[in-house]
Amino acid sequence: MLGGSPITMPGTDRSAVRRRGRLASLRHGSRGEAILFLLLVGPNLLLFGLFTYWPMIYSGYLSLVRWDLVSPTKTWVGLDNYQYLATNSGFREIMMNTLVFTLGGVGGSLLLGLGIALLLNQPLRGRDGARAVVFAPTLLSGAAISIVWVYMFDPRFGLIAKMLSTFDIRSPVWLNDPNWAMPAVIIVYIWKNLGFAAVIYLAGLQGIPKDLYEAAKVDGAGVFERFRSVTVPMLSPINFFLVVTSILNTFQAFDIISVMTEGGPVNSTSTLIYYVYREGFVNFNVGRASAASLVLFVIMLVITLAQLRYSERRVHYA
Amino acid sequence: MRSPFRRGTLGIVASAPVSRTAAGSSTGSSAGSGFGLSLARFAGYAAILLLVVAVATPLLWMVTGAFKTSREIRTLPTVWWPSALQWNSFGDIRASIVNFTEAWQAAPFGRFYINSLIITIGGMILELVNAVLTAYALAFLRFPRKNLIFVLILAALMVPSQVTIIPTYVLLGRTFPDVFGIPSWINTYQGMIVPGAATAFGTFLLRQAFLGLPRDVFDAAKVDGCGHLRLLWDIVIPMAKPVMVTFALISMVAKWNDYLWPLIITNETAMRPLTVGITYLFDAEGNTNYGVVMAATIFVIAPLLAVFIWAQRYIIEGMTAGATKG
Numbered sequence: 077m078l079g080g081s082p083i084t085m086p087g088t089d090r091s092a093v094r095r096r097g098r099l100a101s102l103r104h105g106s107r108g109e110a111i112l113f114l115l116l117v118g119p120n121l122l123l124f125g126l127f128t129y130w131p132m133i134y135s136g137y138l139s140l141v142r143w144d145l146v147s148p149t150k151t152w153v154g155l156d157n158y159q160y161l162a163t164n165s166g167f168r169e170i171m172m173n174t175l176v177f178t179l180g181g182v183g184g185s186l187l188l189g190l191g192i193a194l195l196l197n198q199p200l201r202g203r204d205g206a207r208a209v210v211f212a213p214t215l216l217s218g219a220a221i222s223i224v225w226v227y228m229f230d231p232r233f234g235l236i237a238k239m240l241s242t243f244d245i246r247s248p249v250w251l252n253d254p255n256w257a258m259p260a261v262i263i264v265y266i267w268k269n270l271g272f273a274a275v276i277y278l279a280g281l282q283g284i285p286k287d288l289y290e291a292a293k294v295d296g297a298g299v300f301e302r303f304r305s306v307t308v309p310m311l312s313p314i315n316f317f318l319v320v321t322s323i324l325n326t327f328q329a330f331d332i333i334s335v336m337t338e339g340g341p342v343n344s345t346s347t348l349i350y351y352v353y354r355e356g357f358v359n360f361n362v363g364r365a366s367a368a369s370l371v372l373f374v375i376m377l378v379i380t381l382a383q384l385r386y387s388e389r390r391v392h393y394a
Numbered sequence: 395m396r397s398p399f400r401r402g403t404l405g406i407v408a409s410a411p412v413s414r415t416a417a418g419s420s421t422g423s424s425a426g427s428g429f430g431l432s433l434a435r436f437a438g439y440a441a442i443l444l445l446v447v448a449v450a451t452p453l454l455w456m457v458t459g460a461f462k463t464s465r466e467i468r469t470l471p472t473v474w475w476p477s478a479l480q481w482n483s484f485g486d487i488r489a490s491i492v493n494f495t496e497a498w499q500a501a502p503f504g505r506f507y508i509n510s511l512i513i514t515i516g517g518m519i520l521e522l523v524n525a526v527l528t529a530y531a532l533a534f535l536r537f538p539r540k541n542l543i544f545v546l547i548l549a550a551l552m553v554p555s556q557v558t559i560i561p562t563y564v565l566l567g568r569t570f571p572d573v574f575g576i577p578s579w580i581n582t583y584q585g586m587i588v589p590g591a592a593t594a595f596g597t598f599l600l601r602q603a604f605l606g607l608p609r610d611v612f613d614a615a616k617v618d619g620c621g622h623l624r625l626l627w628d629i630v631i632p633m634a635k636p637v638m639v640t641f642a643l644i645s646m647v648a649k650w651n652d653y654l655w656p657l658i659i660t661n662e663t664a665m666r667p668l669t670v671g672i673t674y675l676f677d678a679e680g681n682t683n684y685g686v687v688m689a690a691t692i693f694v695i696a697p698l699l700a701v702f703i704w705a706q707r708y709i710i711e712g713m714t715a716g717a718t719k720g
């Protein structure tokens with residue numbers, strides 16, 4: 077049915093149109109084209125409407141009610157859920173945890189990623205293999221590798237405890253210690269994500285024209301100077317892209333925290349996304365969870381829009 | 395924005411002697427001081443080796459752990475290499491893989507594999523088909539306000555699925571049966587697959603690729619009276635194959651690793667994919683039986699590692715292209 081619809085394209089010569097079908101007047105043809113367009117785009121649009129846009133609107137409504145997910149009635153509470161989040165000290169702690177996790181995860185993975193990219197940008201044999209190894213954790217299941225890391229961090233049988241003991245250092249109880257659990261999940265996040273940063277930085281480094289370095293060298297710039305005056309500014313768009321995507325990525329990091337700590341001990345690793353899950357599906361505070369998920373959405377939206385603005389500006393002067 | 399970044403990179407340079415290597419090797423042709431050059435090279439290779447070992451260590455710990463007996467995991471001094479992997483013990487294959495057989499029996503891993511495969515392959519195909527059709531329409535068909543539709547699709551990128559889990563769950567579990575009279579999608583494959591079948595990233599990626607194809611081929615095909623579906627199937631898809639493979643791989647990885655949504659939408663063991671199933675095994679066996687748990691972890695990770703080893707160039711280059719051109 078689709079293939080049979082008479083279709084004309086802009087710029088097609090008339091004789092071809094006439095050859096194609098007796099019915100094909102230009103008007104009729106463009107209507108057929110519009111129908112085909114809708115048929116092709118339809119499924120994607122329908123799915124987005126049903127599973128992205130409608131849920132967004134609906135969660136706006138849910139954030140204004142009190143509901144336990146099973147009872148037939150929802151109680152309208154106005155802005156109570158938001159007021160609760162704004163005044164509750166527990167939620168402030170959640171936001172603080174999110175901030176610490178984001179700063180640690182983004183900072184750590186980008187700094188190490190850049191260092192690795194600088195290393196792998198050297199003309200050394202085996203660097204492609206090294207790039208693949210470093211990148212591999214990015215693709216592995218967060219749930220599965222979190223279990224591996226629980227074993228790594230085990231204070232009695234774990235590799236880290238065993239390595240510390242060779243220096244006569246007693247291992248902290250990591251995941252059961254409110255002070256060490258957050259560093260532990262940040263370490264895992266960094267390990268899993270530094271490969272992505274490294275690969276992107278590496279692509280950026282390889283895109284810097286060689287003659288810029290040559291020119292800087294002619295001007296008498298040393299290694300350090302060249303890095304500061306050529307590499308850093310030339311990498312800045314890529315760096316900005318990585319900062320933004322990594323921040324969004326840490327906001328969505330659920331599996332590491334869920335598997336390794338379940339937000340504990342005493343909420344010390346509970347971030348915003350984990351809070352949304354726990355309030356919604358464990359404590360059945362659907363209204364509160366929806367309000368928190370919209371807080372998460374607004375933060376991410378602001379960051380995304382900032383990126384869009386920035387990259388638009390970049391296009392103009394590039 | 396700029397200053398924290400700069401501080402960070404200085405730190406890296408100060409701690410890594412590596413960037414010196416670059417200078418050394420690029421000036422090397424005239425320098426002739428072979429010693430300095432090879433020393434820098436040596437430092438570079440040492441750094442690469444250190445890097446690879448550091449990143450791979452948790453995975454090695456996982457693999458060796460999966461072959462250790464529980465006594466080998468517990469005893470001091472540390473057993474680094476399991477006896478099951480010593481060359482003279484390979485004869486007794488049952489003793490070596492006992493953790494794997496035990497893990498396989500501790501939870502219905504056969505079922506988990508089937509579920510993961512259905513979700514991954516089904517989800518990937520739907521995403522790919524959606525991306526191809528939408529991208530073709532956006533790239534080659536005329537429609538009033540076409541760009542508005544493109545923006546509508548791209549805007550969905552700003553709504554991460556994590557934000558919509560609660561209303562989507564309510565939609566599938568409550569609104570479907572209560573309002574539309576459709577049986578609930580909780581605990582079903584369609585419930586796991588369909589909400590993730592729309593794609594903004596794929597649409598964007600493929601549209602860019604389609605627009606980059608040489609125009610004159612299409613004009614020639616159109617003059618020959620080639621319809622749009624023929625054009626798509628015979629010309630556009632073959633020419634854009636590398637991008638499509640890249641997108642399919644990225645989509646596949648994401649579906650295989652997906653954890654939060656299947657965790658929420660399933661409540662029967664038999665419907666769980668590997669990622670969720672393994673965490674329940676872990677809760678049951680916990681830190682008392684690491685050998686078995688590590689073996690189970692390998693069940694989840696091994697297929698993806700195999701895909702990655704086979705297609706790493708596609709995956710890495712695809713992800714880099716998305717970032718550096720975006």
